[in-house]
Amino acid sequence: MNKVKLNYITKRLIFERKQLIDLLPEKFKKQFEEQSYIAGGCIYSIYQCQEPKDYDFFLKDESFVRELREHFLDESGYHGKEISGGVYRGYPLTITENAISIGKYQIITRWIGQPEEVVKEFDFKHLQFYHAGNEIETVTQFDFLDSKELKYNEDRARDICGSVFRSSKFVARGMKISQKEMAKMLLRLQKVGFSDKEVETLIACKEKSETDHFGS
Template sequence: MLLNKAKLNYISNRLIFERQQLIDLLPEKFKKQFEQLAYIAGGCIYSLYQSQEPKDYDFFLMDESFVKDLRRHFLEEESGYHGKDISGGTYHGYPLTITENAISIGRYQIITRWIGQPEEVVKEFDFKHLQFYCAGNEIETVTQFDFLDSKELKYNEDRARDICGSVFRSNKFVSRGMKISQKEMAKMLLRLKNVGFSEKEVETLIACKDKTETDHFGS
């Protein structure tokens, strides 16, 4: 693949801008650490390369104690309501949602479930087109840059978690115009067979089965 360097440079600048936007929203006591410890990864990079506006931006952090401090602050100081699985309210005029997985401020998501260095976290993303990140001023990857320009879903067979979720997430990408071959679907199902269902995955499957509406896979 011949990389579109101008597009990659635009994406880098855009992510630097979005990162600063979020930093500006944070309490002063967290700004410096966030700037040092946060990186952007996942689908927003693919979307921008495909000239699509991202639905959201996922920020990951390298330090668990900092994540705990952020969660504690937003739960205790900023949240207007507290539920069993979800809390939130409004923060600086943006919707605030706090779950087990993330702190969401408008279109910015601070992921609190998976913490670590970029290479450690990104290598377990379930599809190859998501395995890109920006920790400094450049786009980097743990796979090949070719996947930024591909419409074919390619499963990451090294993924160690939430295989059932990967099967369901395939539907989302197919609905956005991507394609998945029987070979790639077989990889997921075989991986699921080898790993087995977690208790949480069984709960998810039961909940989906009981839904009145039905989400369809594309042909």
């Protein structure tokens, strides 16, 4: 664990949080600052000296999530069955079942709760880090920030099919996954079965062009 890198990540995430808060309406700013935390892949990316593609913000209160969602739906230029959006203060705005995306900032609306509750269910160990106050915290071990090996979180209770899909994305970024870790995912999938949404996703992937990558 490199403490210099962790200090840099903390400063970077404080900056990114401020950037997003500045984009929010005044009535939401204080509550967002108190209720939000950053978690997931952006922490690992910065630690590995890679620029994050996006920043995932999570919230602790479901009623506040509903308020934000209603506000940004009202701001949307178009409304679709699964996706709404448009342009918000010069940034692309996209609203789905899972998140409100404003440029590179994603406010996750599907998973809500305290950091420890939410992060412990992330599917890979290198993602199980979060920033909620003044430092980077984790529900696993800090050694996973240094690792290039994908390690599956067997306690994950949701979206197992999605984990299989995401593994190819991480491999494309230079990580490795062993047969043992892949077996863990497949055995977990056997145990919980496919959800209706996962079946829809698999059918959609089957119908994609042969040039499309598995994890796209």
